[in-house]
Amino acid sequence: MSPFRPACRFDELQPDVPLRCEVDGRAYAVVLTESQTFAIYDECSHAQVPLSEGEVTDCAIECWLHGSAFDLRTGNPRSLPAIAPVPVFDTRIVGEGSDAVVEIDLPTPTNATPTNATPTNLSNEGAS
Numbered sequence: 001m002s003p004f005r006p007a008c009r010f011d012e013l014q015p016d017v018p019l020r021c022e023v024d025g026r027a028y029a030v031v032l033t034e035s036q037t038f039a040i041y042d043e044c045s046h047a048q049v050p051l052s053e054g055e056v057t058d059c060a061i062e063c064w065l066h067g068s069a070f071d072l073r074t075g076n077p078r079s080l081p082a083i084a085p086v087p088v089f090d091t092r093i094v095g096e097g098s099d100a101v102v103e104i105d106l107p108t109p110t111n112a113t114p115t116n117a118t119p120t121n122l123s124n125e126g127a128s
């Protein structure tokens, strides 16, 4: 049985604007894109900076400090300086209308055992 836990009301989300949610004492950045909702640990793998304070573009969340962008589907960094993935989690929407809630599948991240821990297509853009 999946341990889905409520993270936020669906109507709190704005497209491509990360929302910091705390579930069981851990922070997650929940993102609504054009196609679905995503949940990623709210901490950059390069340094302990909240990813929820970054911007979302093309299904990736960019760390505001040094510019690494993490794919919301895989958690893998698309650009340096981060080289390690950030855990991502399945989400689901329960309920309808103003009662709709976004739930996160905890505690197992979907990329807990990444087969490709070494990010590809890295560049130094945005690194400092």
Ligand code: FES
Binding pocket: 044, 045, 046, 047, 048, 049, 063, 064, 065, 066, 067, 068, 080, 081, 082
């Ligand atoms: S702290 Fe996030 S890229 Fe450096």
